[in-house]
Amino acid sequence: MDRIGRYVLSRRLGAGSFATVWQGRDEELDVDVAVKVLADNWAANEDVRARFLSEARLMRRIRDPRIVRVYDIGTLPDGRPYFVMDYAAGGSLEDVRRRRVAPTLALHLAAEAARCLHVLHEHDVIHRDVTPGNLLLDGDPLTGGHVLLADLGVAKEMVAEMASTMTAGTPAHMALEQATGNGALDRRADVYSLASVCFTLLTGEPPFPVRTLADLMARDPHAAPPPVAASVGAPPELDHLLAAALSPVPGRRPPTAQVLADELDALVARMGGVQRTTRPPVARDDATVLRPSGPGWSLPPTTTRPQPAATAPFYPPTPLPAGSPGSVPPHHPGTPATLPPRPQPHPVGFAPVPAAPRRSWGFPTFVAVVSVLAFVLALSVTVSLG
Numbered sequence: 001m002d003r004i005g006r007y008v009l010s011r012r013l014g015a016g017s018f019a020t021v022w023q024g025r026d027e028e029l030d031v032d033v034a035v036k037v038l039a040d041n042w043a044a045n046e047d048v049r050a051r052f053l054s055e056a057r058l059m060r061r062i063r064d065p066r067i068v069r070v071y072d073i074g075t076l077p078d079g080r081p082y083f084v085m086d087y088a089a090g091g092s093l094e095d096v097r098r099r100r101v102a103p104t105l106a107l108h109l110a111a112e113a114a115r116c117l118h119v120l121h122e123h124d125v126i127h128r129d130v131t132p133g134n135l136l137l138d139g140d141p142l143t144g145g146h147v148l149l150a151d152l153g154v155a156k157e158m159v160a161e162m163a164s165t166m167t168a169g170t171p172a173h174m175a176l177e178q179a180t181g182n183g184a185l186d187r188r189a190d191v192y193s194l195a196s197v198c199f200t201l202l203t204g205e206p207p208f209p210v211r212t213l214a215d216l217m218a219r220d221p222h223a224a225p226p227p228v229a230a231s232v233g234a235p236p237e238l239d240h241l242l243a244a245a246l247s248p249v250p251g252r253r254p255p256t257a258q259v260l261a262d263e264l265d266a267l268v269a270r271m272g273g274v275q276r277t278t279r280p281p282v283a284r285d286d287a288t289v290l291r292p293s294g295p296g297w298s299l300p301p302t303t304t305r306p307q308p309a310a311t312a313p314f315y316p317p318t319p320l321p322a323g324s325p326g327s328v329p330p331h332h333p334g335t336p337a338t339l340p341p342r343p344q345p346h347p348v349g350f351a352p353v354p355a356a357p358r359r360s361w362g363f364p365t366f367v368a369v370v371s372v373l374a375f376v377l378a379l380s381v382t383v384s385l386g
Helices: 046-061 093-099 103-122 176-180 188-203 213-218 237-245 257-270 363-385
Strands: 007-015 019-026 031-038 070-075 081-086 135-137 147-149
Touching: 007 031, 031 046, 046 070, 046 081, 093 103, 093 135, 093 188, 103 135, 103 147, 103 188, 103 257, 176 213, 188 237, 188 257, 237 257
Parallel strands: none
Antiparallel strands: 007 019, 019 031, 031 081, 070 081, 135 147
């Protein structure tokens, strides 16, 4: 295939279970584009076909620079549908993971990705498949490229107490409630996935050794993600934030992607701002996923630590009116009347100055002071008598 309509195809960008994406050139507008074509083995499946076209219409409806735009839609002579969208010249966050960018840049890109998700959520849509490969870049991140959200093929519009009718997504970055496929989903499932992507950008691999749905269902839900803050030169609040966002209990996560983005931005500011550089590559076995190693970059082994009571969220859940998009029944009844305060990153450039230690006056010092006072008094009396 070398042409679709007025679009000249140059190379295949990627292929998934349902579609293939090609880089092309719009000869009339003289711009590069990406063309997504439904796989031929699914062309006769009406459900898959409808979902493919629904993705195109959804991306067209959400007109925001953070979401990949759709320009055109059509049908091939063999009956397969296709649509034409923005070409992301900077690759994806999967490429960023391989490049091992500076920790501040990784956190900055994760914050941008969270804001992309917030746009989607504001349109009452959850993505359900947030991965490094579905977060694209319009340019090189080392020179200022911005994150774009793509691949809404399994996205679903939110309704009150939305029941998941299909398990979809990538297990390595999937929230537990999404994997079960029989519960209510809301935007916090995407918050979990984005936190997993953030962890992956920092370390080169997901927070938990999960490759399949079976792995996810068998994983200890109380296992905490390995701490990474010390390894990347970040404040300890980073570990707290990731542990909260990766909690198996939705109510313990940041309530929105925007909150997660703001927290990540605050951490970057405390680390001195974004450094658009890469870290030295590490030697690794080609059969393994990147695992940071070497001096100054070693992850502690995964630990399991006791979790606070399930009803005491790290982040107080944002109350939603009954029946509003994103509202779900509580997963754990009995929410306490008071919640523990959430540690807040300090303002940029500010850190509390420790109070000066109180001076302790010992007995020898007391004797010396009394002696000096007695001498001064005696001298004064002598002078006055003389």
